[in-house]
Amino acid sequence: MDTDAPGPPGPELKEYTALLRRRWRLVGVGVLGGLVLATAGAVALPSTYESTAAVQVRPTGMAEFTGERSGRLAGDVNLDTEAQVVLSDRVSAAAAAALAEPDAAPPDTGMLRDRVSLSVPPNSNVLEITYAAGSPEAARKGANAYAQAYLEQRETEVGDLITAHLTALRGEQEARYEDLAELADGSSARADTLRAEIADLGRGIGPLTALQETVEPGRIITPAALPGSATSPMVPVWIAGGAAAGLLAGLLLAFARDRLDPVLRDTEDTARIGGVPVLLDLTAPGRDAPGLFGDDARAGQRVNECAHAVRARVPSPGVLLVAATSPGRAGPTAAVNLAASLARTGSDTLFVRADPATDTASDPLDLPPGPGLAEALLDGEDPTELEVRPDTAPRLRVLRYGRPGTTAPTQGTAMPELLELLRERAEYVVIAVPPATERADTHALAASADLLLPVVELGRTRRADLVSLTTTAARFGLPVPGVAALPRQARPDDAASRRAKETQSAAATEGAAAAAHGAATAEDSADRAGTGSEDTAADTVGARN
Numbered sequence: 001m002d003t004d005a006p007g008p009p010g011p012e013l014k015e016y017t018a019l020l021r022r023r024w025r026l027v028g029v030g031v032l033g034g035l036v037l038a039t040a041g042a043v044a045l046p047s048t049y050e051s052t053a054a055v056q057v058r059p060t061g062m063a064e065f066t067g068e069r070s071g072r073l074a075g076d077v078n079l080d081t082e083a084q085v086v087l088s089d090r091v092s093a094a095a096a097a098a099l100a101e102p103d104a105a106p107p108d109t110g111m112l113r114d115r116v117s118l119s120v121p122p123n124s125n126v127l128e129i130t131y132a133a134g135s136p137e138a139a140r141k142g143a144n145a146y147a148q149a150y151l152e153q154r155e156t157e158v159g160d161l162i163t164a165h166l167t168a169l170r171g172e173q174e175a176r177y178e179d180l181a182e183l184a185d186g187s188s189a190r191a192d193t194l195r196a197e198i199a200d201l202g203r204g205i206g207p208l209t210a211l212q213e214t215v216e217p218g219r220i221i222t223p224a225a226l227p228g229s230a231t232s233p234m235v236p237v238w239i240a241g242g243a244a245a246g247l248l249a250g251l252l253l254a255f256a257r258d259r260l261d262p263v264l265r266d267t268e269d270t271a272r273i274g275g276v277p278v279l280l281d282l283t284a285p286g287r288d289a290p291g292l293f294g295d296d297a298r299a300g301q302r303v304n305e306c307a308h309a310v311r312a313r314v315p316s317p318g319v320l321l322v323a324a325t326s327p328g329r330a331g332p333t334a335a336v337n338l339a340a341s342l343a344r345t346g347s348d349t350l351f352v353r354a355d356p357a358t359d360t361a362s363d364p365l366d367l368p369p370g371p372g373l374a375e376a377l378l379d380g381e382d383p384t385e386l387e388v389r390p391d392t393a394p395r396l397r398v399l400r401y402g403r404p405g406t407t408a409p410t411q412g413t414a415m416p417e418l419l420e421l422l423r424e425r426a427e428y429v430v431i432a433v434p435p436a437t438e439r440a441d442t443h444a445l446a447a448s449a450d451l452l453l454p455v456v457e458l459g460r461t462r463r464a465d466l467v468s469l470t471t472t473a474a475r476f477g478l479p480v481p482g483v484a485a486l487p488r489q490a491r492p493d494d495a496a497s498r499r500a501k502e503t504q505s506a507a508a509t510e511g512a513a514a515a516a517h518g519a520a521t522a523e524d525s526a527d528r529a530g531t532g533s534e535d536t537a538a539d540t541v542g543a544r545n
Contacts, residue, residue: 018268023254030253034246035239042238047230051139052130053147054222057082060158060215077125083118086129086150094149099141116146126221136226143224154217162212166205173201264461267485273463274454274470279482280306280334283458292364292392293337295344300337306484307341310451313481316347316427318450319419321478323442324355324435325465330457330486332357335432336364338453338484342428343396350387350426353401354410354441355434365390365398374402377414383422397426411444419448436469446476454480459488 020027057077085091092109100106119128129150131142180194264270267278282299293300310320322338324331332355339351352373367390376383376399387397399422402408409415410433422429431449433441446452452473456466466483473480 018266019254019258022265022269023258026254026257027247027250030248030250031243031246034242034244034249036242037246038238038242039235041242042233042235045233046134048132048134048232049136049139049227049229050130050132050231051136051143051224051227052128052222053143053220053224055127055129055147055150055218056221057125057127057154057218058216060154060217079120079125079127082127082150082154083120085153086118086127086146087113087116088153091146091149091153094153095142095145098145098149112142112146115142131224132231136228140224140226144220147220147224151218151220155215158215158217159212162208162215166208166212169201169205169208173198173205176201262462262464264456264458264463264466266458269463270456270458270466270483270485274456274466274483276470276480277482278485279309279453280338280484282334282484282486291333292340300341303337303341304345307338307345307347309481310338310453311342311345311347311428313479314428314450317423317429318427319423319429319431319448321431321433321442321445321449321452322455322484323433323452323469324455324457325437325461325469326457327357327435327438328457328460329357329489330460331355331435331455332432333364333489334453334455334484334486335430339428339430340393340396342430343393348397348427349395350397350399350422350429352399352422352429352431354408354445355432356401356407357434365392365396367398367400369404370400372400372402372408373410374406374408376418377409377412378406383418384425410441411439415444416448419445435465436472437465442469443472443476446473446478449478452478452480453482453484455484455486457486457488 057079059077089109092112093106096106096109096112099112115132117130117132119130120126121128127150129143129146131139131146133139133142176194176198180191180198183191183194258265258269264273267281267283271278280302282302284298293303295301295304314320320338322331322335324334332353336351339349343349354373367388370386370388371381372386373383375381376386383399387399389395389397419429419431431445433439433445436442442452452469454466454469470480472478
């Protein structure tokens with residue numbers, strides 16, 4: 001396609017900001033929904049409290065039997081093993097018994113284990129036992145119960161090990177004494193060997209006996225305390241997470257809705273879909289009413305910019321097609337203003353109304369219906385004699401569509417010949433054609449034109465219609481330098497419908513008033529008739545008397 005400037009190849013930052021402006025309601029609904037769901041979840045979920053008891057695990061002196069020095073060490077204790085001991089069935093059963101209510105079965109050990117979490121501070125021999133429960137007191141009791149059950153289990157295990165070793169050593173020592181007593185010669189080598197073994201066993205029994213009296217496998221250095229607040233759900237985190245999730249969902253929904261939206265909503269969307277820049281932007285607030293813009297208005301200056309760009313692109317004489325992409329007043333408004341601007345800025349311009357919708361009561365040129373294009377094509381009248389100059393744009397010549405009830409054969413073979421004649425009599429011929437979705441006038445006139453300016457009505461023009469129009473222009477080799485974008489216009493039939501309703505309402509009101517007046521008049525007549533009858537009867541009686 002022959003264009004002045006290519007459309008943007010992909011989404012840019014301004015397109016995303018424009019998307020947010022268009023779909024901010026969806027994004028807001030997503031954020032609000034996320035906040036509501038997060039708040040409801042935080043309120044509905046039960047509160048969880050955590051309490052922690054710190055236990056210092058000390059060496060038992062039985063490392064070669066208990067496995068304390070295997071695996072990951074913290075000092076002389078393997079805390080990996082001790083962590084598994086805390087979560088063992090024996091410790092959990094002891095903690096369950098401690099937590100059981102009087103005359104009630106102890107809680108399930110599996111459920112208790114799910115509530116326990118363990119941690120080890122760096123470079124220490126301390127186990128931190130954390131217990132989670134539904135109330136602060138239950139959390140404190142659970143942490144202390146597990147800590148106490150673990151220490152009791154460890155103390156029992158170490159005590160049993162020491163006792164078992166002492167029993168074994170003493171048994172061997174007694175056996176050696178018995179063997180020594182059975183020897184006849186107490187000075188033999190066998191007797192010396194037995195005495196040496198008895199001494200060795202005694203040296204093993206002594207330390208173990210002392211250890212049995214002094215061993216301390218660990219202690220609680222920080223008892224569990226009552227937690228001051230619940231650890232979950234954390235309301236600020238939930239609210240922040242819900243807002244973030246809602247924002248993401250809203251953005252995804254807005255992006256999907258925008259991409260699936262069949263209607264053009266803003267100029268960025270128009271440029272991206274059409275593949276051409278917006279040459280005339282009249283979408284600023286306050287420009288929603290169709291009309292003729294003058295030089296003193298900002299909108300008029302924008303139209304002048306478009307006229308200068310068109311003049312630079314198409315040397316005179318030139319034929320310009322201004323085609324609407326949707327029914328309504330946007331196309332005629334853009335065509336009238338472009339033609340008036342070309343005439344106002346010094347070009348001899350003829351505006352041809354090939355769209356019957358341009359001859360309406362809301363005509364910005366304020367021209368009455370009359371002969372024009374239809375008569376030139378059907379009757380062969382001279383178009384120069386049919387031209388008029390509106391008071392609102394005295395430098396502009398206008399060829400109206402035709403008398404009411406006539407139809408101009410704009411798709412006939414006479415139309416291109418007429419355009420060649422008009423091209424010789426004006427520097428620029430601006431033709432307002434109906435939407436391609438309604439008629440094929442754009443196709444019929446494309447070969448005779450020098451430029452096509454599609455007119456987009458934001459909020460009403462369908463994306464497919466703009467693409468179809470630019471594709472048609474490319475098929476005929478007709479340059480499209482850009483598009484004109486106007487805000488959503490009020491439909492003439494909507495205004496007519498409102499006026500009809502107002503007229504009907506006024507008529508109904510007048511009818512009701514007339515009916516009331518007639519009833520009152522009838523009542524007065526009846527009263528007068530009754531009074532006359534009474535007077536006549538009285539006169540008759542008097543005459544008889």
